[in-house]
Amino acid sequence: MDRLQHGPTTLVEKRPTGLTQTSLYDYMTTSSPLTSPIMSPQSSAPVSPGTQMADDSLTDDDFNMSDDHSDDESDDESVDVPDDMDLDDVIPALTTKKQLPLSNEVVFNSGLMTRSRAAKLAASADGTPPALQQFYHLQSPAHSQDPSPPFPPPSGPDDPINRSKPEAHGNPPVTANLRAALNNAVPYHQSHQGSIYSSNLMAQGVLLDAFTGTRDYLGNQVIITSVAGGRVRDEATGNMIRVASQGTNNQGYKALSNAFHARRPVVLIVGAGNPLLQVRVEHYYNVLDYFHITNIWSEGSINAAGELIQHYMVRFERVDLATRSWWETAGADLNPRHQPGEYHCRVQRCDNCHFDNDEIYDQGWTCLEPDCERFFQFPFEVDLDALQYSQAFLRRRFRFTNFPLPQPLVPELPSALSVRPGGMFGTEKHFKRGIVCPLCFYCSRRVLWHEWRCENPSGCEYVLHIPIREVPMNHIMAETAASILRRRQKFIHTDNDVLAFTTFGQGYDMATFYLPGETDARGEHDYVGSITIFRPTKTTLERPGGLNDLFMSMQDAVRERKINLRRNPARNKGHRIEELTSHFTSNIGADYKFGVVVATSSGFDEAPVPVMQALNRLTWAGETATKMTTRDVSRHGINADKASMPDEFREFNEQLILGYFEESKISYHDDGEKELGPTVATLSLGSPSVMCFRPKKNKRIGPQSTMHKKNRPPMVSFVLEHGDMVAMHGTDIHKHYEHKVDPEGIMRYALTCRYIRPEMMADETRRQLALTKGAVPEFWKNRPYLGEDNLDLLASPAASGHADGDLVMEGAANNIMVAPAANGLAADAVANDAVIEDAIAAGATADNAVVADIITTAQDNEMTNEVSIPMSVEDRFLGGITELNDIWRSNPGLVSQLSQQDRETVLALAATLSSTAGEGTNST
Numbered sequence: 048m049d050r051l052q053h054g055p056t057t058l059v060e061k062r063p064t065g066l067t068q069t070s071l072y073d074y075m076t077t078s079s080p081l082t083s084p085i086m087s088p089q090s091s092a093p094v095s096p097g098t099q100m101a102d103d104s105l106t107d108d109d110f111n112m113s114d115d116h117s118d119d120e121s122d123d124e125s126v127d128v129p130d131d132m133d134l135d136d137v138i139p140a141l142t143t144k145k146q147l148p149l150s151n152e153v154v155f156n157s158g159l160m161t162r163s164r165a166a167k168l169a170a171s172a173d174g175t176p177p178a179l180q181q182f183y184h185l186q187s188p189a190h191s192q193d194p195s196p197p198f199p200p201p202s203g204p205d206d207p208i209n210r211s212k213p214e215a216h217g218n219p220p221v222t223a224n225l226r227a228a229l230n231n232a233v234p235y236h237q238s239h240q241g242s243i244y245s246s247n248l249m250a251q252g253v254l255l256d257a258f259t260g261t262r263d264y265l266g267n268q269v270i271i272t273s274v275a276g277g278r279v280r281d282e283a284t285g286n287m288i289r290v291a292s293q294g295t296n297n298q299g300y301k302a303l304s305n306a307f308h309a310r311r312p313v314v315l316i317v318g319a320g321n322p323l324l325q326v327r328v329e330h331y332y333n334v335l336d337y338f339h340i341t342n343i344w345s346e347g348s349i350n351a352a353g354e355l356i357q358h359y360m361v362r363f364e365r366v367d368l369a370t371r372s373w374w375e376t377a378g379a380d381l382n383p384r385h386q387p388g389e390y391h392c393r394v395q396r397c398d399n400c401h402f403d404n405d406e407i408y409d410q411g412w413t414c415l416e417p418d419c420e421r422f423f424q425f426p427f428e429v430d431l432d433a434l435q436y437s438q439a440f441l442r443r444r445f446r447f448t449n450f451p452l453p454q455p456l457v458p459e460l461p462s463a464l465s466v467r468p469g470g471m472f473g474t475e476k477h478f479k480r481g482i483v484c485p486l487c488f489y490c491s492r493r494v495l496w497h498e499w500r501c502e503n504p505s506g507c508e509y510v511l512h513i514p515i516r517e518v519p520m521n522h523i524m525a526e527t528a529a530s531i532l533r534r535r536q537k538f539i540h541t542d543n544d545v546l547a548f549t550t551f552g553q554g555y556d557m558a559t560f561y562l563p564g565e566t567d568a569r570g571e572h573d574y575v576g577s578i579t580i581f582r583p584t585k586t587t588l589e590r591p592g593g594l595n596d597l598f599m600s601m602q603d604a605v606r607e608r609k610i611n612l613r614r615n616p617a618r619n620k621g622h623r624i625e626e627l628t629s630h631f632t633s634n635i636g637a638d639y640k641f642g643v644v645v646a647t648s649s650g651f652d653e654a655p656v657p658v659m660q661a662l663n664r665l666t667w668a669g670e671t672a673t674k675m676t677t678r679d680v681s682r683h684g685i686n687a688d689k690a691s692m693p694d695e696f697r698e699f700n701e702q703l704i705l706g707y708f709e710e711s712k713i714s715y716h717d718d719g720e721k722e723l724g725p726t727v728a729t730l731s732l733g734s735p736s737v738m739c740f741r742p743k744k745n746k747r748i749g750p751q752s753t754m755h756k757k758n759r760p761p762m763v764s765f766v767l768e769h770g771d772m773v774a775m776h777g778t779d780i781h782k783h784y785e786h787k788v789d790p791e792g793i794m795r796y797a798l799t800c801r802y803i804r805p806e807m808m809a810d811e812t813r814r815q816l817a818l819t820k821g822a823v824p825e826f827w828k829n830r831p832y833l834g835e836d837n838l839d840l841l842a843s844p845a846a847s848g849h850a851d852g853d854l855v856m857e858g859a860a861n862n863i864m865v866a867p868a869a870n871g872l873a874a875d876a877v878a879n880d881a882v883i884e885d886a887i888a889a890g891a892t893a894d895n896a897v898v899a900d901i902i903t904t905a906q907d908n909e910m911t912n913e914v915s916i917p918m919s920v921e922d923r924f925l926g927g928i929t930e931l932n933d934i935w936r937s938n939p940g941l942v943s944q945l946s947q948q949d950r951e952t953v954l955a956l957a958a959t960l961s962s963t964a965g966e967g968t969n970s971t
């Protein structure tokens with residue numbers, strides 16, 4: 048069989064297991080080397096041995112693709128291959144004794160211990176053998192208690208990994224000490240966990256970190272690595288071992304194979320902990336260069352049960368064969384650079400399966416087809432662990448032409464030009480990615496709201512400042528209208544057992560929900576807290592000094608750096624795998640810890656005006672919510688836990704400001720540190736968002752708390768629009784529930800006030816600071832916010848002419864959609880129309896005419912054609928478009944009600960909105 052006639056695609060398709068050696072020979076043509084797209088032609092099997100075996104020396108060492116263990120929930124859109132480790136990773140430490148002189152290229156091979164012996168050792172009854180333990184301890188962070196070495200990681204000559212290594216010939220084009228900084232700054236390795244980063248299953252970059260496979264190899268022009276994945280944890284030893292063949296479902300294999308077939312160069316990155324790296328590096332992660340994939344093949348090994356199994360190996364060849372590689376040792380150029388045509392690797396056809404493959408190993412040719420009976424059978428008995436690559440295989444070079452590099456290794460900086468009228472604002476997701484410092488090439492995250500600062504610990508002072516443009520109200524209105532359209536109408540979702548009331552007055556529509564506590568043995572529960580949403584009327588928003596103005600002055604205060612927002616470490620602080628929060632934070636008044644410690648920057652006496660205006664508004668909201676709760680509880684006989692929901696309101700002494708760029712969010716959390724007072728109130732300014740509450744795990748509340756967290760739906764969820772305030776009243780809300788907020792636009796501020804009880808603070812300094820910094824200055828105390836008019840909100844319903852305080856729903860339906868006729872938040876049809884009209888009016892005269900257009904179209908298509916959709920509001924709410932599709936699928940009855948056109952409108956709307964939001968491609 049002649050593989051050349053099939054072409055690579057056919058080959059893979061015809062052999063669904065795909066366990067075949069694939070090499071560039073698959074692409075060989077009979078044309079001349081210069082016209083061939085890849086390389087010189089070579090006859091098919093059998094091929095006479097090329098010139099080979101010169102003076103290359105061997106050492107025994109090896110490495111594998113793996114890395115550290117971040118639990119980042121980043122939105123990598125592509126495949127991560129989870130890192131793992133197997134016995135191979137352990138063997139080299141026991142066998143790396145022999146270090147032969149370097150010359151041409153260096154082969155690292157562990158040949159002294161067979162896999163079965165290692166397996167026996169590892170599985171020995173008394174646990175891990177001392178030598179292995181020592182290895183773990185010294186060299187294997189993944190096996191120590193703490194999965195990552197502290198930051199700063201290996202840097203400088205004193206570091207254990209680097210100390211003995213010689214200086215490098217050159218400098219890496221890009222370096223980083225933090226995994227997240229690397230992921231943020233370069234497009235070709237955005238994976239937080241795996242070693243292979245791919246996009247649409249096309250490999251972009253491969254990280255060669257500390258754990259190496261038996262026959263991994265790092266030369267100046269050629270790199271060979273085993274493909275991670277497919278290993279399982281050995282119960283007895285805790286080690287990752289291979290028990291079965293890898294198979295083509297391995298995502299890493301697929302991604303590499305696709306890059307190979309597309310002849311797409313990939314970027315290799317080396318971790319300083321990689322034992323094969325021969326030179327000293329200053330920082331942990333170091334970009335090597337672009338490489339072509341020249342071979343992917345199956346290597347055989349023996350598992351613990353003595354069976355022959357298969358895993359993938361991949362050979363990379365540096366694209367630039369002309370210059371020295373930076374990772375060669377400094378000094379004389381001792382490493383010859385091989386060129387295409389100098390060496391040929393023997394190819395032979397298997398008598399049994401009739402496939403050709405290269406003679407990869409020194410020990411002779413073997414069939415590399417895992418399905419073939421002759422797979423990995425050598426002409427004479429061979430210790431598989433002692434296999435070594437043939438020199439011809441290592442030295443052969445391929446000729447590639449016309450395969451341009453996908454992008455520069457050092458990405459371009461975000462440009463100030465993008466922040467232009469009608470264009471981006473500076474808070475789109477594009478601007479939250481990291482940068483590669485143009486001075487020192489160190490990867491730096493977007494830590495500060497205002498600008499990028501080089502994070503190089505060696506002290507680079509580079510700052511990239513791109514001014515953030517003011518986001519006008521009409522943009523926010525367009526976002527809000529789009530958000531409404533996306534879910535077709537405004538709504539609130541509450542679950543069984545949630546009590547809900549609506550009312551209005553003082554310039555707001557209000558809804559209050561009472562959250563149930565745990566159910567006791569008799570099946571009864573009380574209520575542990577209330578959540579009140581205050582939605583401002585149009586006038587409340589637009590009047591001079593109203594909420595629109597507050598949003599503008601908030602933007603000014605931030606721009607003028609009176610408020611300094613920054614992202615803080617959320618996980619693994621100080622380690623290589625440190626992750627930042629998605630949102631930016633600034634704390635004013637008493638200090639407040641929630642998950643991440645947010646250091647207090649200033650007291651209320653030095654806070655900028657919008658912060659104090661927000662404080663006064665939130666004080667009113669918190670106090671009103673407390674009073675309404677007290678009233679509802681007595682009027683409706685609600686079985687309330689008064690210890691959690693006291694009747695008295697405590698003045699706030701703290702404000703936490705959260706800033707959100709596009710796609711920033713705050714994941715499920717509670718606000719409940721022990722010092723927290725009973726009331727927490729938040730003002731939303733800017734882009735709309737979705738807030739959700741759900742019972743914590745294993746609380747006896749509803750069915751949700753026993754579900755896996757991925758499936759645990761919210762018990763209460765609602766949209767927060769610009770100007771909305773939310774007051775949570777009840778300390779036990781934070782014991783029983785957690786909440787999250789997902790903003791939907793490009794700029795949102797959440798200003799949250801709390802009372803932090805100084806008397807509960809153990810630390811005297813903190814207590815004093817809470818008292819001084821948290822004190823509200825007289826000036827602001829004398830100017831309280833009292834609502835929008837002088838009506839007494841709590842007066843009798845007749846006074847306002849509305850049936851206020853009506854019980855809307857009690858422990859019944861799955862959702863509330865208050866009829867438009869009713870008061871309250873969900874006076875939908877009318878309110879929506881007004882918002883949309885406004886947005887159209889504003890949008891048509893402003894930059895975002897596109898958005899206005901879509902809204903008009905969508906309105907024509909949808910709003911006039913509004914149908915009452917009996918679908919789960921919650922589902923529509925949560926997942927937006929995706930969920931909508933799911934619902935259509937699972938509920939065929941709906942299809943008759945929703946036209947294809949409606950569906951397309953929603954999808955087009957989402958797509959256009961995301962494209963008008965910016966061309967940024969990095970999700971960070």
Ligand SMILES: O=C(O)CCC(=O)C(=O)O
Pocket residue numbers: 641703705713718729731786788797799
């Ligand atoms: O962004 C928001 O509205 C929520 C903020 C929040 O949950 C918090 O600050 O704890």
Ligand SMILES: [Fe+2]
Pocket residue numbers: 716717718786
């Ligand atoms: Fe919170």
